[in-house]
Amino acid sequence: MTSSRWRRAVVVGGAGAVGSWFRRGLHxxxxxxxxxxxxxxxxxxxxxxxxxxxxxxAEARLRAADLIVWALPEDVTERVLPxxxxxxxxxxxxxxxxxxxxxxxxxxxxxxxQVLGVNILFAPSLDAHGRGIALIDIRHGxxxxxxxxMLTKTGARxxxxxxxxxxxxxxxxxxxxxxxxxxxxxxxxxxxxIDRLLAVATPPHRMLLGLLARIATGPPxxxxxxxxxxxxxxxxxxxxxxxxxxxxxIGDGRAFTETLQSLGAWLxxxxxxxxxxxxxxxxxxxx
Numbered sequence: 001m002t003s004s005r006w007r008r009a010v011v012v013g014g015a016g017a018v019g020s021w022f023r024r025g026l027h028x029x030x031x032x033x034x035x036x037x038x039x040x041x042x043x044x045x046x047x048x049x050x051x052x053x054x055x056x057x058a059e060a061r062l063r064a065a066d067l068i069v070w071a072l073p074e075d076v077t078e079r080v081l082p083x084x085x086x087x088x089x090x091x092x093x094x095x096x097x098x099x100x101x102x103x104x105x106x107x108x109x110x111x112x113x114q115v116l117g118v119n120i121l122f123a124p125s126l127d128a129h130g131r132g133i134a135l136i137d138i139r140h141g142x143x144x145x146x147x148x149x150m151l152t153k154t155g156a157r158x159x160x161x162x163x164x165x166x167x168x169x170x171x172x173x174x175x176x177x178x179x180x181x182x183x184x185x186x187x188x189x190x191x192x193x194i195d196r197l198l199a200v201a202t203p204p205h206r207m208l209l210g211l212l213a214r215i216a217t218g219p220p221x222x223x224x225x226x227x228x229x230x231x232x233x234x235x236x237x238x239x240x241x242x243x244x245x246x247x248x249x250i251g252d253g254r255a256f257t258e259t260l261q262s263l264g265a266w267l268x269x270x271x272x273x274x275x276x277x278x279x280x281x282x283x284x285x286x287x
Contacts (some may be wrong), residue, residue, distance in 0.1 A: 004150040006030045006093075009067040012051060015039035017219070018097050019071035021124035026069075029150055034061050051080055062088070067143070070096045073221045074229045077104060088113040093143035099170065099222070100229040101136045105163035114141035118151070119166065121173070123214075129155035134170075136163050171232035178215060178223055179237045183244075185212040203282040 009026050013019040014035030026033055035046045036058045049058035051072060062068060062084065070081060077098060085094055085108060092113040098104055101117045108115045117136030122128070133156045137144060151158060161169065188197065201209065215223060227233050249255070264271055 004029050004146045004153075006065075006067040008032045008034070008061075008065045009069070010034045010036060010061050010065040011069045011071060012036045012062075013071035014046075014069075016071055017124040018120060019069065021120065022069045022071065022095075022097075025150070025154065026067075030067065034065075036061065051076060066092055067147075068092065068094050070094060074098055074100060074104075074225045078107075082107040082111070085111040085113055085115070090114070090141070091143070093141070093147060095147060098229075099174065099226050100231075101163040101166045102231060103229070105136060105138045108138050111139060113139065114143045115139040116144045116147055117163070117166070118147075119170070130157060132157050132159060134166055135160045136166055138163070167230050168232050170226070171230050171236040174226045175230050175233035176236040176240055178226060179233075179240055181208065181211050181215055182223075183240070184208055185216065207282060 006026075006029060009030040009032070011019045011023050011026070011033070014023050015037040019035070019037070023033065023035065033045065036049055036051065037046070038048065038050055040046055040048065047055065047058045047061055049055040051058075054062075068088070070077065077096065081096065081104070088094065088111065090112050094108070094111070094113050094115045095118050096104060096108070096115065097118050097120065099119055101119070105115075105117060115138035117134075117138055119134040119136070120128075121132035121134060133151060133154075135148060135151075135158055137160065148158065188194075197205070197209070227237075247256075267274065
């Protein structure tokens, strides 16, 4: 590997959304790009194999790679990846893409290969420019910096975090956000008819329904990993439930006003910026 170019790259789980995102980005940065997956991707060289029962061909491809992108869910990753990585040489870069980093980082710190955690904080179908990507430098080396240089070229906003710092942040940014939307949808499902709601929906309500639809039609395993595997997600959900319950005894409105004022103070200067962004999105959706 020189600069941000690899001789042989393998994307494990390359037929999925995150794996496909890496495959698209790696075409310009590798001499040979191989996908290992039980499904067959649309393009590129492919080896069909179950990662928990590797074919001899898939095993040989992994041994020969100088870049391995691992884009599989938490459960299979925890079972398989640490043992596999224990035999990969120091020059090899492993990029794992889990939404929860603490547990896997602890198990990969003693691996001989270089390891970088990359959590893409947007739907992989979207343009990366200006969007967030979290980087967790687990075992540093020249190849880690080369991958970061490649990701920089996407125009994404790269944020370096320690593994625990990442998981604490994601408990708020992902687990709490998704839990609020799913709880909103569950309450509506049990008490309202969707056609009636759509007929009278305000712009904010319709936007929340859109967020609900995005989650409900997405891959369940992604959202399950965020809720179940993050060690801080349960506390985030409990805080959400307590906050919702806290709206009951508002009484004469003074407490409610104080709550909104305190939220505005917490948002600080970002309040005006975020309100303007929201207004612009609502205006577009209403055209």
